[in-house]
Amino acid sequence: PTATATATPKPIPTIIPTPIEYQAASGDGHRTLWVMFAIMLASSGVFAVSSWNVPVSKRIFYVTTTLTAIIASLSYFALASGQAISYNCINVRDSHENVPDTFHDVCRQVYWARYVDWALTTPLLLLNLCLLAGVDGAHTLMAIAANVIMILSGLFSAFGTTGTAQKWGWYTIACASYVFVIWHVALHGARMSDAKGARVSKLFTWMAVFTFALWSVYPVVWAVADGARKINVDKEILIYAILDALAKPVFGVWLIISHRAMADTNIDLEGYWSHG
Template structure:
């Protein structure tokens, strides 16, 4: 007589003879790096040379200008000089770090999920550059229009908040409200800058000559429109990471040249041709502290 188990083996041999195999091993993906290449390095060195050259040009343009009238020359030279130092640091490889975040890898078929790191090179010296130079550009616009000190100071503070928020966003945790929250704060800072410089500058410059008003309007529209491109590139590159580091470096290089040396050259050449733009500062700016009233120890009566 045939046993029931034998019947099952004859009818369904695969079910009775096969044994479950081992669970496949899931190997996590290696860390992905988004780093700059030779294209970015060459671009950084070119920008360092360009900013240094423009600094020398701006300094030479101030050679025959009295110290009391060198306000714009000093600010524009400081802008390109600070930018040159920042680009030297980035080109030399000592002004960047990695911003890493974990990415989930879903394998399906009952296999456990794994994680791998994605690290992108962030040039933090770029933000140091912006936090030093962009307030000076705004200061030039405010001085040219004649904006009062209170609104000038508020515009400069909003600008610093904008840049620092961008730095925090670049290093923020991926996929969290932290990163995009800082991005929103930076955009609000830009709105405040436009508000204070654009609105109050327009009101203040109406009291000046027509040539000054026209020059200020051209520079203000040029600068604020150009600055609007920065958060777009910043959101696509540093935050969403949709472009490689080389593309980010090249785009920022073009924007920096337009926003700093080209702006400065435009301002200084126009300032020299329009006498109404002169801002003459005396006192400590051009003469230092007064000598009267100083106490000299050991001096005989």
């Protein structure tokens, strides 16, 4: 017998894969996404039809409002059909008595189509407010730029690694941009809208209060659901669904009905790039 035949075989190392716990939507969350797709699609149709006989010179609010609903339908279609969903995993330490600590990954769904939707639609919603108040082009552009930075920073934060500067670093950048948006649109807009008379000014004030009260809920929900993972994915879908329905169709109906009833909301583009 040769030496190799009698030697005890080396143990084959066993590779224990890191166990993974998934945090994903169930049937309920899934149904909510389809319902939202239907609501946004129906809203797109209603807004498009309501713009039918409106002269082109007065159609801008209809165009922006219809577009926000169309973009939201596309985003909800992607999510409901299972697309544009990725996972962000956190490695969690499990302590045991008498045995060494083990680790497992907690992987939560990130619905990144939302950020594509928000990056395109929140600028349109801000444009509505700015046009209503008579905010000039330069301030409108700055607000929209800060808004895009806010949403993209939120996306980077959603995929950031917990425990590094990524997660809360990007979140802080997003919040700072949001403060800039409020300052340029709500505060500056309130001053500008005075020039358009008491009725428009009052409408602007209410629409701006509604908008920023509502928008401020997004970063809170995000921090609790996406950041701290204290709300499950189904509830997160439901809360964003309610917020999105208020921010797009409800806001849109309010804007269009008021605009129809008030001639002084007509947009005057004279001096759009020159006064400040």
